[in-house]
Amino acid sequence: MTDYNESEVRRYLQSYQRATRNIESLIAEKERIESQVYSITASTGGEGGGGNSAVGDKMAEGVARLCDISERIPEEIAEWERARAEVRRVINRVGQANDIWGQCLHYRYIDGKGAVNTAHDMGYSESNERYIHRNALRCAWRFM
Numbered sequence: 001m002t003d004y005n006e007s008e009v010r011r012y013l014q015s016y017q018r019a020t021r022n023i024e025s026l027i028a029e030k031e032r033i034e035s036q037v038y039s040i041t042a043s044t045g046g047e048g049g050g051g052n053s054a055v056g057d058k059m060a061e062g063v064a065r066l067c068d069i070s071e072r073i074p075e076e077i078a079e080w081e082r083a084r085a086e087v088r089r090v091i092n093r094v095g096q097a098n099d100i101w102g103q104c105l106h107y108r109y110i111d112g113k114g115a116v117n118t119a120h121d122m123g124y125s126e127s128n129e130r131y132i133h134r135n136a137l138r139c140a141w142r143f144m
Contacts, residue, residue, distance in 0.1 A: 009137045012144055013109040020112075027096035030069045033114040037062040093143040094136055101136035103141055108133065 087109065095102020100122070107118040110142045119129035 004091065004138060004141050006134070006137055009141050009144065013087055013090070013137075013140065016084050016109050017112050019083045023077055023080050024071050026069065030066070030073060031115055033062060033069060035065045039064055090140050090143045094139045097139055099135070100132055104129065104132045104136045105140060 014110075015022055037059065040055060040062060060096055081128075091105045091110065103122060104118060107113045107121055115122065115129055115133070117127060119126045122129060122132075124132065
């Protein structure tokens with residue numbers, strides 16, 4: 001990366017929260033599919049469709065979706081965990097360069113707090129937080 005681009009740094013650091021949301025979404029989807037399959041099983045008395053081909057088809061479809069997502073989840077979690085680890089590495093490097101900058105980035109991109117809450121938690125005014133944040137982003141650029 002040659003020239004500092006604030007929006008690019010922000011997008012990069014925001015990938016931590018995107019990864020977290022994607023992992024949570026995959027797990028929630030798996031839980032929804034499991035619930036649907038279990039409800040079909042319960043409604044048929046656990047006999048896999050009870051002779052009704054429509055119910056059996058629904059059950060088979062649900063099990064196939066469950067198998068598919070169960071295979072995808074570990075791969076996608078591993079991919080998102082790598083992204084999260086990389087963002088943490090950058091934020092930790094910024095923190096080594098300047099504790100306050102690292103703390104600001106941690107609040108904003110790891111904890112997902114907004115500028116107002118970050119300023120409050122750090123004990124700064126919002127304008128000071130923005131100044132700190134801009135400097136922290138410039139520093140993060142060097143470590144990406």
